[in-house]
Amino acid sequence: MNILSDYPSDSPEHLLHRLYAEQCQFLHISPQAMQQIAVEYHLPVSQVASVVAFYSFFHTKPCGRYHILFSNCTSCGYLTPEHNLMQMLCEQLQVIPGKTRQDGAVSIGETSCIGMCDQGPSLLINGIPLPRLNPERINQIAHHIASEVPVSEWPQNWFAISDNLYQRSLLLTEQLMPGSAVQMALMQGTEATLRKILQSGLRGRGGAGFNTAQKWQSCRTAPGNTRYVVCNADEGEPGTFKDRFLLQRYADALFEGMTICAAVIGASKGILYLRGEYRYMYPHLVEVLERRRKLNLLGQRILGQTAFQFDIDIVVGAGAYICGEESALIESLEGKPGIPRIRPPFPVTHGYLGQPTVVNNVETFIAAAWIALKGNSWFKSVGTKQSSGTKILSISGDCEFPGIYEYPFGTRIQHILEDCHAQNVQAVQMGGPSGKLINARDFDRVISFEDISTGGSMLIFGARHNLLAIHRNFAHFFAHESCGFCTPCRVGTQLLKKQLDNIANGRSTIRDIEEIKQLSSLIQHNSHCGLGHTAANHIIDGLQLFPQVFEQNLQQDFTAQFDLDQALANAEHIAPGDNAAIHLD
Numbered sequence: 001m002n003i004l005s006d007y008p009s010d011s012p013e014h015l016l017h018r019l020y021a022e023q024c025q026f027l028h029i030s031p032q033a034m035q036q037i038a039v040e041y042h043l044p045v046s047q048v049a050s051v052v053a054f055y056s057f058f059h060t061k062p063c064g065r066y067h068i069l070f071s072n073c074t075s076c077g078y079l080t081p082e083h084n085l086m087q088m089l090c091e092q093l094q095v096i097p098g099k100t101r102q103d104g105a106v107s108i109g110e111t112s113c114i115g116m117c118d119q120g121p122s123l124l125i126n127g128i129p130l131p132r133l134n135p136e137r138i139n140q141i142a143h144h145i146a147s148e149v150p151v152s153e154w155p156q157n158w159f160a161i162s163d164n165l166y167q168r169s170l171l172l173t174e175q176l177m178p179g180s181a182v183q184m185a186l187m188q189g190t191e192a193t194l195r196k197i198l199q200s201g202l203r204g205r206g207g208a209g210f211n212t213a214q215k216w217q218s219c220r221t222a223p224g225n226t227r228y229v230v231c232n233a234d235e236g237e238p239g240t241f242k243d244r245f246l247l248q249r250y251a252d253a254l255f256e257g258m259t260i261c262a263a264v265i266g267a268s269k270g271i272l273y274l275r276g277e278y279r280y281m282y283p284h285l286v287e288v289l290e291r292r293r294k295l296n297l298l299g300q301r302i303l304g305q306t307a308f309q310f311d312i313d314i315v316v317g318a319g320a321y322i323c324g325e326e327s328a329l330i331e332s333l334e335g336k337p338g339i340p341r342i343r344p345p346f347p348v349t350h351g352y353l354g355q356p357t358v359v360n361n362v363e364t365f366i367a368a369a370w371i372a373l374k375g376n377s378w379f380k381s382v383g384t385k386q387s388s389g390t391k392i393l394s395i396s397g398d399c400e401f402p403g404i405y406e407y408p409f410g411t412r413i414q415h416i417l418e419d420c421h422a423q424n425v426q427a428v429q430m431g432g433p434s435g436k437l438i439n440a441r442d443f444d445r446v447i448s449f450e451d452i453s454t455g456g457s458m459l460i461f462g463a464r465h466n467l468l469a470i471h472r473n474f475a476h477f478f479a480h481e482s483c484g485f486c487t488p489c490r491v492g493t494q495l496l497k498k499q500l501d502n503i504a505n506g507r508s509t510i511r512d513i514e515e516i517k518q519l520s521s522l523i524q525h526n527s528h529c530g531l532g533h534t535a536a537n538h539i540i541d542g543l544q545l546f547p548q549v550f551e552q553n554l555q556q557d558f559t560a561q562f563d564l565d566q567a568l569a570n571a572e573h574i575a576p577g578d579n580a581a582i583h584l585d
């Protein structure tokens with residue numbers, strides 16, 4: 001039985017898909033397989049090996065037939081206030097975390113946020129999300145695995161993912177009729193459509209807030225014959241899951257936006273880069289694309305326009321947060337490790353395969369489709385001067401109604417906290433770990449590019465939450481996700497992680513706080529890409545807003561950060577003896 005092949009990988013032409021298919025069949029990618037794939041793809045073996053090594057969802061040693069990854073996010077993570085759910089399952093199935101059980105049946109590990117933060121503690125089993133975990137469900141999972149029940153025969157309701165849509169505004173109120181926006185754009189002409197988007201003031205919803213029409217215009221006029229439209233559905237920022245919802249419920253509007261962009265810039269190929277954690281949505285998205293082809297909304301002569309042909313492929317990632325950075329994403333699309341490029345040149349002139357490329361977020365394309373249909377005034381009817389329209393938020397953490405909320409820009413944070421029934425809020429992390437940590441003094445501020453900007457997530461921490469544990473979680477996340485290309489980020493994020501571990505373990509003094517500040521500034525200012533620039537944000541904010549969180553764990557006097565006794569524990573076990581002189585007092 002090979003459960004990993006229970007769901008499809010039908011685009012083997014892409015290297016990532018080919019590697020995925022290999023892993024489905026053999027539960028790992030062996031050196032022989034890498035050689036074979038290198039021959040098939042006319043690539044050096046070293047490139048295939050570097051891709052396998054780069055992405056955390058590929059393995060060079062066999063994983064279990066039931067391969068389980070618990071999300072270690074602060075919202076959908078396995079550590080509940082009462083239980084360590086991963087440890088429970090490991091104990092029941094006699095698995096060591098991170099290792100495959102000797103009989104090859106099960107492997108259990110952890111992974112970065114899987115985008116199920118509004119669904120309770122969650123895991124991926126053979127790539128399929130299983131939300132709402134609790135001790136009872138853990139017992140049931142252990143029982144099913146022990147009895148070797150195929151995942152496809154597990155109760156379907158275990159896998160159900162609720163929408164949790166609580167607040168709609170411009171984009172989520174109604175479904176866009178397939179073809180309506182494309183038809184309007186083609187009828188009005190691409191120049192008029194671009195002007196409409198420019199006048200709407202639409203800015204990218206993926207985080208940086210770059211002006212969308214300017215991006216499209218730069219790509220449209222860039223030298224080159226072939227242009228590409230790429231949708232960034234990597235959504236790896238912990239606490240963010242709005243694109244998951246949009247892909248599931250509003251895929252038509254997304255593909256409509258990509259098609260309009262293609263018409264404007266003159267592209268005939270689009271690619272949706274879907275994060276590996278959302279692979280379970282692949283069949284649904286393929287179905288929507290297929291339906292659109294039948295409606296002549298994709299393919300040749302779209303809506304009868306002889307000169308307009310465009311189609312969309314889906315490429316599924318393999319567990320690397322950095323691939324959300326647009327140039328790393330393009331590298332990944334090209335079948336390489338996702339290492340950010342040196343910019344400039346920017347993707348609008350030198351993107352996919354060196355050609356002019358527009359990369360936009362899922363929500364940006366959906367907004368563009370609606371603007372093409374309903375006009376710029378409709379879009380600008382809400383929002384603020386520099387931030388027109390609405391923002392779709394993923395809200396999770398300590399509130400009664402975690403889920404999806406769409407608000408006009410300019411909405412007060414306090415208002416949002418009341419809507420989701422958050423009480424006793426100590427802090428909110430806006431825009432995920434790379435964003436901004438705020439406390440109650442900021443709750444009267446508003447969401448907007450000119451005030452508190454967010455790529456789409458609000459992580460709420462109530463009074464009960466230990467903020468040091470949150471910082472530690474974020475520091476571990478960045479150290480794990482750093483691509484390793486540049487030293488300030490590769491080494492700096494590891495050092496920050498270690499510093500926070502030391503504070504939590506009571507092995508730091510006030511001098512370490514100074515070191516943390518210097519280190520944070522160094523990483524922020526000397527790293528190559530946005531991951532490094534933002535990795536220390538939460539610590540800088542935390543030290544400013546909640547210094548006591550760090551200080552209360554400090555030692556007054558010098559304490560060795562290196563625990564010699566612990567380091568020697570193994571050796572002492574092998575050669576028992578007690579030489580008092582080697583111990584520190």
Ligand SMILES: Cc1cc2nc3c(=O)[nH]c(=O)nc-3n(C[C@H](O)[C@H](O)[C@H](O)COP(=O)(O)O)c2cc1C
Pocket residue numbers: 203204205206207208209210232233234235236237321322323324325326327359360361362364365529530531
């Ligand atoms: C480390 C890192 C991760 C990112 N992840 C995402 C992501 O998951 N989705 C996204 O749309 N943009 C992400 N971005 C921003 C993209 O680089 C890019 O700005 C965005 O896709 C452009 O689309 P927009 O203009 O529609 O926002 C990330 C940036 C960095 C530095």
Ligand code: SF4
Pocket residue numbers: 322339340481482483484485486487489490527528529530531532533
């Ligand atoms: S800043 Fe970090 S993620 Fe970005 S290139 Fe450097 S090592 Fe890689």
